[in-house]
Amino acid sequence: MISRCMLRRPVLGAIALVVLFTWLLYRPDTSVQEISLLEHRYPLLFQRVHTNSATGGAWYIPPGWTNETDPIPESIVDAAEQASRAASSTAERHIPYSAIPLIVHQTWKNTRVDTWPHEIRQSTERWLRVVDGQMAYFLWDDEGIAEFIRRFEPGLEEQFYALPSHVEQSDVFRVLVSKWFGGIYADIDTEPLQSPAAWITRADIAPWQDRETGHVYNFTNPVQGIVGLEADCPPDSDIYWRMGYLLPTQLTQWAFAWAPGHPVLQTFIDHLFGELQTVSDHHAGELQSKTTQMELQGMDPISLTGPVAFTYSVQSWLGATTGLRWNALSGLQDGGRSKLVADVLVLPITGFSPGRGKYGNMGSKPITDPSARLLHRAQGSWRAFNLRVEYGKFCRTVFGRCRYWSKVPKGLLL
Ligand SMILES: *[C@@H]1O[C@H](CO)[C@@H](O)[C@H](O)[C@H]1NC(C)=O
Numbered sequence: 001m002i003s004r005c006m007l008r009r010p011v012l013g014a015i016a017l018v019v020l021f022t023w024l025l026y027r028p029d030t031s032v033q034e035i036s037l038l039e040h041r042y043p044l045l046f047q048r049v050h051t052n053s054a055t056g057g058a059w060y061i062p063p064g065w066t067n068e069t070d071p072i073p074e075s076i077v078d079a080a081e082q083a084s085r086a087a088s089s090t091a092e093r094h095i096p097y098s099a100i101p102l103i104v105h106q107t108w109k110n111t112r113v114d115t116w117p118h119e120i121r122q123s124t125e126r127w128l129r130v131v132d133g134q135m136a137y138f139l140w141d142d143e144g145i146a147e148f149i150r151r152f153e154p155g156l157e158e159q160f161y162a163l164p165s166h167v168e169q170s171d172v173f174r175v176l177v178s179k180w181f182g183g184i185y186a187d188i189d190t191e192p193l194q195s196p197a198a199w200i201t202r203a204d205i206a207p208w209q210d211r212e213t214g215h216v217y218n219f220t221n222p223v224q225g226i227v228g229l230e231a232d233c234p235p236d237s238d239i240y241w242r243m244g245y246l247l248p249t250q251l252t253q254w255a256f257a258w259a260p261g262h263p264v265l266q267t268f269i270d271h272l273f274g275e276l277q278t279v280s281d282h283h284a285g286e287l288q289s290k291t292t293q294m295e296l297q298g299m300d301p302i303s304l305t306g307p308v309a310f311t312y313s314v315q316s317w318l319g320a321t322t323g324l325r326w327n328a329l330s331g332l333q334d335g336g337r338s339k340l341v342a343d344v345l346v347l348p349i350t351g352f353s354p355g356r357g358k359y360g361n362m363g364s365k366p367i368t369d370p371s372a373r374l375l376h377r378a379q380g381s382w383r384a385f386n387l388r389v390e391y392g393k394f395c396r397t398v399f400g401r402c403r404y405w406s407k408v409p410k411g412l413l414l
């Protein structure tokens, strides 16, 4: 009896194995199904990004922008140069009232759309739809970014790759690509609510007045930069820092638009590389050393390369050229109007951050408002969950304390 019992087990095991192999051999081919679903649901993304075989990313240049004598670009950098040349040849290839070329830049790790999260497929498909036939489009992957840096900023390559994370490199790349080619930069998780070709209306560039000083800002030159408010809070209250902003009037850098070579962009770069120099000087000039890296990792990316660093460059350049009182940009008192300062158009919070909830609304109107240009989806989702950082957030929001609690994780969880 015992021996029969012991025999049964290997037999059952063998049967299970046969069943498993049969299933593996004859199961439906899900990947083929998935790909055809992808093609059906995201036709432009499939055609322009997924099936692309070039290196460095994917791109689209409207047929009317090139002619037979133009060589077919071999890399994304060649393509961007070609589009930039084509755009500069005629005013129709610029955002109206501006010198900003109708070229959209985005970045993502790769062009394998089947590996992308659903939300990003959808938002990129929307971008490709507004771009279609009207604008050039560039999706830069890591290799494309590396090639761009080698070709255009070889002197900054070491510093660029010494930045402690992908997030910071991406922050800097958007500034560099704007400096060299100009155009519209938008994070991959943003969705256009209108075409960038409609981003500037006559009303946006009308004269406006600083209510506190009475100074009238009246510029008639073409716009060379578009930025949007991310935070708009009364400067003398604690609201902004309780919500996690470092400045009461803070700009976003998930979207902006520039004419190539705008001095604000160089201001950002000079400031950042000055900071990196200071840090490396603490460690015998060794950027790559472990101790330099540790110091850099301890710095808040928001201030080093993110929205705060970006806000400071715009603020210092506009302050120096026009004497702008920074908080005059607030839209809280005037129903959220756009403000042209020198050649930079500052959009109210609804411009790039519409549809905010009741809590922390800051004057943000619904996404259907005519002043809403684009929607930002997964805010801050790139941050890994970290107990210490979360505690600080909770303490600021609920108790109004912990203002200077670190926003940077020190370890994996704490
Ligand atoms: C084709 O493009 C090149 C440069 O992009 C330009 O010099 C040339 O005149 C164009 N030819 C035609 C026929 O438009």
Ligand SMILES: *[C@@H]1O[C@H](CO)[C@@H](O)[C@H](O)[C@H]1NC(C)=O
Binding pocket: 207, 216, 218, 219, 220
């Ligand atoms: C703005 O400047 C233009 C031209 O320089 C002038 O015609 C206009 O009256 C000015 N508007 C205001 C409100 O100062």
